[in-house]
Amino acid sequence: MSAGVAAPILEVRGVGKVYGSVIALSGVSTSVGAGEVLCVLGDNGAGKSTLLKILAGVHPHSSGELLLDGRPEHFTGPRQALDAGIATVYQDLAIVALMPVWRNFFLGAELSAGFGPFSRLRVAEMRAITLEELGRMGIDLRDVDQPIGTLSGGERQSVAIARAIYFGARVVILDEPTSALGVKQAGVVLRYVAQARDHGLGVVFVTHNPHHAYPVGDRFLVLNRGASLGEFDKDGIKIDELTRLMAGGAELDSLARELERG
Amino acid sequence: MTALTTPSEAPGAASAPADERLARTHPLVRLLRRPEMGALVAALAIFVYFSVATSAFLSPAGAATWLYSASLFGIMAVAVAMLMIGGEFDLSAGAMTGTTGLLVGAFTTQWGMNLWLAMLLALLIALSVGAFNGFLVVRTGIPSFIVTLGTFFILQGLNLAGTKLVTGQVAIQGMTLVPGFDAGKVIFGSTIPVAGVNLKVSVFWWLGITAVASWILLRTRYGNWIFAIGGQLQSAVQTGVPVKRTRIGLFMGTAAAGWLVGMLSLFDVATVQATTGIGQEFIYIICAVVGGCLLTGGYGSAIGAALGALIYGMILQGIVFAQWDNNWLKAFLGGMLLLAVLVNLSVRRQAGVRA
Ligand SMILES: Nc1ncnc2c1ncn2[C@@H]1O[C@H](COP(=O)(O)OP(=O)(O)OP(=O)(O)O)[C@@H](O)[C@H]1O
Ligand SMILES: [Mg+2]
Numbered sequence: 001m002s003a004g005v006a007a008p009i010l011e012v013r014g015v016g017k018v019y020g021s022v023i024a025l026s027g028v029s030t031s032v033g034a035g036e037v038l039c040v041l042g043d044n045g046a047g048k049s050t051l052l053k054i055l056a057g058v059h060p061h062s063s064g065e066l067l068l069d070g071r072p073e074h075f076t077g078p079r080q081a082l083d084a085g086i087a088t089v090y091q092d093l094a095i096v097a098l099m100p101v102w103r104n105f106f107l108g109a110e111l112s113a114g115f116g117p118f119s120r121l122r123v124a125e126m127r128a129i130t131l132e133e134l135g136r137m138g139i140d141l142r143d144v145d146q147p148i149g150t151l152s153g154g155e156r157q158s159v160a161i162a163r164a165i166y167f168g169a170r171v172v173i174l175d176e177p178t179s180a181l182g183v184k185q186a187g188v189v190l191r192y193v194a195q196a197r198d199h200g201l202g203v204v205f206v207t208h209n210p211h212h213a214y215p216v217g218d219r220f221l222v223l224n225r226g227a228s229l230g231e232f233d234k235d236g237i238k239i240d241e242l243t244r245l246m247a248g249g250a251e252l253d254s255l256a257r258e259l260e261r262g
Numbered sequence: 263m264t265a266l267t268t269p270s271e272a273p274g275a276a277s278a279p280a281d282e283r284l285a286r287t288h289p290l291v292r293l294l295r296r297p298e299m300g301a302l303v304a305a306l307a308i309f310v311y312f313s314v315a316t317s318a319f320l321s322p323a324g325a326a327t328w329l330y331s332a333s334l335f336g337i338m339a340v341a342v343a344m345l346m347i348g349g350e351f352d353l354s355a356g357a358m359t360g361t362t363g364l365l366v367g368a369f370t371t372q373w374g375m376n377l378w379l380a381m382l383l384a385l386l387i388a389l390s391v392g393a394f395n396g397f398l399v400v401r402t403g404i405p406s407f408i409v410t411l412g413t414f415f416i417l418q419g420l421n422l423a424g425t426k427l428v429t430g431q432v433a434i435q436g437m438t439l440v441p442g443f444d445a446g447k448v449i450f451g452s453t454i455p456v457a458g459v460n461l462k463v464s465v466f467w468w469l470g471i472t473a474v475a476s477w478i479l480l481r482t483r484y485g486n487w488i489f490a491i492g493g494q495l496q497s498a499v500q501t502g503v504p505v506k507r508t509r510i511g512l513f514m515g516t517a518a519a520g521w522l523v524g525m526l527s528l529f530d531v532a533t534v535q536a537t538t539g540i541g542q543e544f545i546y547i548i549c550a551v552v553g554g555c556l557l558t559g560g561y562g563s564a565i566g567a568a569l570g571a572l573i574y575g576m577i578l579q580g581i582v583f584a585q586w587d588n589n590w591l592k593a594f595l596g597g598m599l600l601l602a603v604l605v606n607l608s609v610r611r612q613a614g615v616r617a
Contacts, residue, residue, distance in 0.1 A: 058500060079502035094500035096493040098560045099486075107490055108501035110483040120481045 007070070008033045009171055009202045010055055010086065015064035017050050024050040027064070028228045030221045032171060032202040037193060039213040040206045041246050042223035048206045049091050051223070052175050055204060056088040057081030082109070087168030091175040093160040097149030101141060102130040104148045105163050133162045138188045153180040158189075165192060171202040178212055190216055210246065214239045222246060297554025298566030300605045304552070304598070305573050312580035319576075319583050322459045329461060332575025333468035334523050336568045338542070339549035340468075340475045341519035343567035345512045346550050347479065349492030349559030350399060350406040352513060353543045354391065357417035358520030360538030362388050363528040364421055367434030377442040385521045391417070392517025396510030406513075418540055425536040437532040451529030464526045468568065471519070475564035484508065493560025548595060549574055552602040561606075573598070 008031035016026040025047040032038040040048050054061045057075030066073050068084060075081050078088070088094075095104045106126050112119040130144045139158045141151075148156060157180050164172050174193070178186040193203050193216045207213050213220065220237060222229040222245050229245060237245075318324040338355055345352055362384045369380035395413055399406045425432060437443055453460045479485035487508045490498040498505050520539070528534055551557060552573060553566025574595070581591055 056500075077502065078500055079504070082502045088500070090500055092496070094497040096490045096497050096560065098493045099489055103486055103489070107486060107498070108503045110486055112483055119483070120477075121483065121486070123481070 008067070009069060010204075011067040011070075012051075012054065012061070013065050013067070015051070015054060015061045015066060017047075017054060017059070018062040023226055025054075025223075025226045028221075028223070029064075030219075030228075030231055032204050034170070034200045034202055035197055037197050037203045037205055037216050037218045039217035039220045040204060040223065041208070041210065041213060041220060041242065042229075043208075043246065045225075046223040047226040048223055049175055050226075052088065052090075052173050052204065052206060055081070055171075056086060056090075056173055079108070082167065085169030086171040086173065087164040087166075088173040089157075089160045089164045089175055089177050093156055095148050095156060095160060098147050100145045101134075101148050101151070101159060102127045102144040105130040105133070105144075105159060105166075109167055129166075133166050134159060137162045137192075138185055154182055154185055157181060158185060161189060161192070165196065168196075168201065171204065172196055173204040173206075175206045176208065177205075178207060178209065186212065208246075210239055210243045214242065297561060297563045297606075298569055299554075300602065301553045301566050301569035301573065305569050305576070308573055308576050308580070312576060312583065316580065316583040319580055324579070324583060325459050326461060328575045328579035329459075329465050330575075331578050332572045333462065333464040334526060335542070335545060335549055335574050336468040336571030337464070337471050337519050337523050337526075338516070338546045339553070339567040339571040340472050340564045341516040342546040343550035343553060343555050343562050343564055344475055344479065344488060345516050346547070346555045346557070347492045347559060347562045348488045348509060348512045349495065350509065350512065351410060351547065352392075352395065352406065352516040353410040354395065354413040354417055355410075355516045355520050355546055356539040356542035357414050357421060358388055358391065358517055358539065359523040359527065359542070360421050360534065360536065360540065361391075361417050362521040362524030363534035363538060364425055364434055364536065366525070366528060367437060367534045368424070368428050370440040371434060371436050372428050377440050377446060381446070381525065384524070385518065388517040388521040388524075389514050392514035393510055395517075396513030399513070400506045400509050414543065421538075421540075422536045432536045433533055434536075435533045437528065437534075443529070443532070446525075447529045449529075450525045462530065464530070467522065467526065468571075471522075472564050472568040479564055484511075488512065489560055491559075545574060545595070548599050548602075551606065552598055554602075554606060556606055557603070570602075 011029075011031035013029045014027050015029070017024045028047070028051060030038060030040075030051075040051060042048050053059055054066065057078045057080050060074060060076075066075070081088075094107075096107065099107070102123075103126075111122040111126055113122050114120055127144050131141065134141050134144075137158045139155055139162075141155070148159060151159065157177060161174065161177050164174065174189075178189050181189060190212060193205055196203050197216070197218075203216075205213065205217065214234075217234060219231055219233055220242060221231045222242070232242070312319040316324075319328070338359070342352060342355055365384040365387060366377070366380045369375040369383065370377050375383075391413060395406065395410050398404065398409045422432065425434060428434075450463065452463045454463055454466070455461070479488065487498065487503045487505075490501070490503055491505055491508055495505065524534075524538075527538065549570030550562065550567040551570070553563065553568070553570035555562030555567065577594055578591060581588060581594075
């Protein structure tokens with residue numbers, strides 16, 4: 001119901017991205033406002049991650065425009081987006097395997113005390129915060145000093161999510177955050193998404209799973225082969241329609257017939 | 263339901279101080295997992311061996327000799343280790359120690375420039391070369407191995423051709439006559455007696471630089487960034503680490519270390535050979551690897567590299583004291599390198615890092 005009421009924090013208009021000769025994304029428009037969950041759905045290679053990387057400032061868009069609080073913006077890098085309160089969980093998680101969990105958690109945003117070249121890391125504080133934030137995700141870690149590469153896939157994903165939630169002051173972008181998670185942890189993530197929304201954050205949530213998207217989403221952007229198949233309000237679409245749209249409708253029907261024992 | 267509503271209050275979570283899944287790691291085991299441990303053990307063994315096998319090794323004059331060797335290599339190895347942790351190599355680091363000394367020598371003895379100005383100018387030139395290396399690597403993505411191989415040859419050529427052109431010889435001499443040389447010698451070439459051993463001041467530079475580098479690596483944001491850049495560049499970029507600045511800074515760091523070592527040897531002997539430093543670039547890398555640095559970046563320590571240099575210094579002089587054929591050094595060095603690489607490999611596995 002509330003969809004579209006909030007003034008958008010982040011908006012793209014006719015945005016496109018070309019990698020060399022590959023057109024990964026073209027002419028996509030969407031937005032996310034405070035207290036709103038935008039779900040981005042689509043098949044493998046549909047351009048979901050590409051769209052998110054534009055929103056996160058990882059690479060500039062090749063066409064169209066990006067607006068932050070209604071003003072045209074050209075992010076020069078992720079730092080700028082992060083400083084604007086936009087935090088991202090990347091599909092590859094953006095972690096460094098050999099570094100301790102807590103160093104990963106605060107990477108690029110380390111807490112330090114002191115002045116200029118003499119500033120030092122506030123190690124104890126960062127360890128404590130990491131442990132606490134992970135605990136809130138339902139991950140009780142043995143040791144925040146262990147290399148993050150030693151964690152299980154789901155634990156790593158949880159660290160990346162906890163980090164984005166901790167640092168994302170205005171918008172949190174999640175690229176398939178539930179793909180490696182157990183039922184309980186996936187539930188925690190969905191609850192987090194809802195909680196973030198209730199606290200007035202904008203959430204951009206990429207997933208393959210309409211059953212994860214539908215309960216938390218306010219609006220659904222469906223991408224296919226780099227183009228938008230349309231954006232739908234929750235009132236405007238049912239979950240099975242969404243599923244059909246994602247998979248290319250008719251194909252799914254025939255697949256269902258094919259798989260049925262006859 | 264209760265366990266789900268507030269995950270942190272889930273039974274067993276965070277309440278028990280000891281986690282049953284965590285095999286207790288003895289503090290000693292933890293210590294042994296530090297990157298520099300292998301080098302420390304090796305250094306002790308080599309120290310004991312030469313102390314027993316030769317009488318000169320432990321004599322005050324002998325100790326001063328190998329500590330001096332170790333200090334010059336150590337300063338470079340520490341800077342090179344930081345760069346390697348950041349995922350890069352600098353093959354021009356050795357030649358740079360010659361270039362900076364030659365520049366100061368030429369500026370002062372040939373053109374009568376003020377000594378301090380000449381040193382400052384040489385430092386600025388060194389930093390520019392480092393920045394150039396870094397800029398090229400960051401901008402083009404060409405492996406630093408290739409870029410710095412190029413600068414290495416350029417510097418080597420300039421050192422030799424330039425020296426001949428300016429002096430007509432292959433060395434610069436007469437530094438002692440330059441005004442201010444004695445003052446410079448206090449900072450870069452003096453000797454400080456400690457417990458009966460006349461230590462060269464370079465040893466203190468070495469210790470100081472190792473301490474500062476360790477501090478930077480482990481207790482500052484730059485350190486975090488360096489490990490991240492070398493460990494997983496893409497992740498560093500995505501988390502907003504100022505990647506370009508940091509990487510260029512590391513190349514400037516090895517260049518600055520090259521300058522320092524250039525000055526330390528210049529003021530020690532008051533002459534500079536045009537071939538100074540050439541061929542030593544690999545020794546710095548070997549010292550860093552022996553000290554626990556991974557060739558692939560993202561792991562290592564400054565103390566380890568300093569220990570690697572200590573090992574090198576001890577073997578270099580120990581072989582002389584033991585009156586062995588000098589060529590054993592190379593064979594020994596190669597063996598150490600291979601051993602260290604194997605140990606480092608197992609460290610990576612031991613750290614349990616999954617693919
Ligand atoms: N750096 C790149 N260089 C070249 N092509 C790229 C690059 N990144 C993505 N692409 C291409 O752009 C297209 C869209 O990729 P993208 O990662 O956005 O898909 P996606 O929707 O996130 O897929 P998935 O569900 O598998 O994560 C793909 O065809 C991919 O091959
Ligand atoms: Mg993707």
